[in-house]
Amino acid sequence: MQPSSTPRRRKRRHVEHDMLNARHAIYVYKALCEQQQVATKMTFEQIATLYSDYANRAVSTELHPNDVMYNTGPSHYFNVGKSGVQAILTGLSLSWRSQVMTVLDLPCGHGRVGRHLRQLFPNAELFYCDIDAEGADFCARAFGGKAIHSKADLLQVDLPKKLDMIWVGSLFTHVDKRRTDAWLHYLADHLSDHGVLVATFHGYFTGKNTKFHGGVDEARVRREFETTGFGYSRYTTLAGVEDYGLSLSKPSAVLDIADTIPGVRASYIERGWANNHDVLVINKNDRLATLG
Template identity: 25%
Template sequence: MKVNCFVEKNPIVETLIQHLARSPQTFQPHIAVADEMFLYQLDELDDRNFDQALVNYYSLGRTLFDSIQQIINWYFGSFERISSFLDFACGYGRFMRFLVQEMPTEKIWASDIYAEAVKFQTEYFGVHGIVSTRNPEDYQVEQKFDCVYAGSFFSHMPPRTFSLWMQKLYHLLNSQGLLIFSVLDETTLLPFTPMSADGILFSSKDSETQLLDRNDYGTTYVTETFIRELIDKISQNRAAIYRIKKGLGNYQDLYVVTPQPNQDFTRLNFKYHPEGYLDHCNVTPTGEIQLAGWAIDSNPNGCVEMVQILVNNEVIHQCQPSKERPDLVEYFQSSQAGHSGWSCSINSGTVTPPDIVLIKAINTAKLEWIIAVETVKNLMFRTRWREELATTRSQLKQRETQLEKTQSQLEFAELTLAQARDKLTKLETELGSCQFFLEQSTHEIQAIKSSKFWKIRIQWVQLRQALERFVKK
């Protein structure tokens, strides 16, 4: 099967693997050319930069794995104590490449509706494969599993298959098994988008795939009440359910379900990854490379311990976020983002343009977030390009605002003109009516003047005037 040609002998990928993989020497980095999760990452970038898409792809894969590993360690102790793991709707292995470093491949099953994706995973990673089906009732699997993981699957299922797939996956569990799945909560809905009364809202307009029917695979939002009532119905009120808000990638909610009704979840002390971004990379007049950005941590009582700057895998600088960022407080709606800004300088004499710079944030839970992996040359170019793009967008936004204002003024002027025209038309109509009545009155007066009565009246007036003059004499 064809693989992404930008992975092989790519120093960016090689550097990234040193920090993401448990065993960099045995890590399997190849990505299938048809991997929609990579293609989605690529399409999300304004400049469609392949290196940045690779960084996002691997980093998110590790972030997802870290989240699931916390749950596994709490429930089973470790991945090594699991006898059978099903990665359902697995795609081409964004998560799997990290899983196979933690447990034997003979204990792992990969299942997806794309037969080519299953083939890629069985051949490349050496795991078992199960080709999934469009309809849940056609998915016939006899084996039971210790753990079933369905990441970013139910966030795409329409109501007609959502419940059926949940039932199917729940009944694939062993008596002491664990079902882990993610959903889009109603809080992620766009503003002013109402949730349906039954607690599940499906849209066929938005989809990450270009191959599946959007009526079968779109975007789905649910409420916690809907999920709990569904699990209660499927398990006949015997399952224990636990929700981790935004537990998957700091975005989708994670749900943990087990047939053990008395399961205690209090020891599941789930921790979130930090987040961060590189805003600027500039050369100062003194020749130093100045880096600046932000890093935040959303864990209660947690913080970002440090931002590390590595060049060619060696730490050359580290700092702690402390600068005020009121813009991030507003964006994240969190006071923890108040002092999330950081900055540092690198002596340009200690680096060369081809050197690889890796920037990462580490929180008090020892979870890491890769902020950037780039050559020194490209790092400066890309940040400058982003700044120029941001400036251009800001200017465009201002022009759009001005245009909207001008358009509003024009619409007001057109409305005023239309009102004036209506008034003028009304006046013209009234004037026409007046002219009509004037002409009608003129005709009536002329008719009266030409009548015998009017002539006798004139003669009477004249006679009366003559008599009055005679009397006065």
């Protein structure tokens, strides 16, 4: 007598059962996507295209006579700007932002990164923001965009709402933890759905290799860095500077702040900008969302 179920027939039933489960999972996934209107994650192919197109465009070499960042020389100046593009694309690759149409550069200075942003996002509306009004105005004129004159307290600055990309290159490296916390929350509140904030920090590497200047209390900064994860001291010998100085922050301290921002996801890359500054990425996509 033949057995009622051979091993081959049992295997076939298992395969058919697995296929039914897979079809059901796909159906549920599509239904959830339609229900929640999940954005499309930017693919690596899109990232590669963005970078390739950027690399084939000519970055402006127009300089402002007061651009102190250019004191390091043209090679370093333009390479740091290019590294900013790479940090931004890394942030986008971690997000669900499929296109970028509004960009804020804060603080823009005289365009070390801003000139690259214009070539990376040629069709985007760019906002250049700096407490140095001359720098913001220069960037808006030279690279195309709108200038925003900042204030000592960023919370008092009227920023555009619904920004797809916010680049913060070396702002939190010069303020204390209280302002870092408040300003990160404020900036995250100005992101569009699935918008991306890319901000830089002085981490372990910078702490080991930086040269303290401007009358900064180095012992205090290092002591606070070791004991609390976030050290800060204001400049005391630079004219015209109020409560602005130098900070060092551990990745854990920065992520602890990001953890308190609702409705976002955070990532951290050590030495992600110019092989020096650490990079925090905040994506306006709820960390508790079911999908996307």
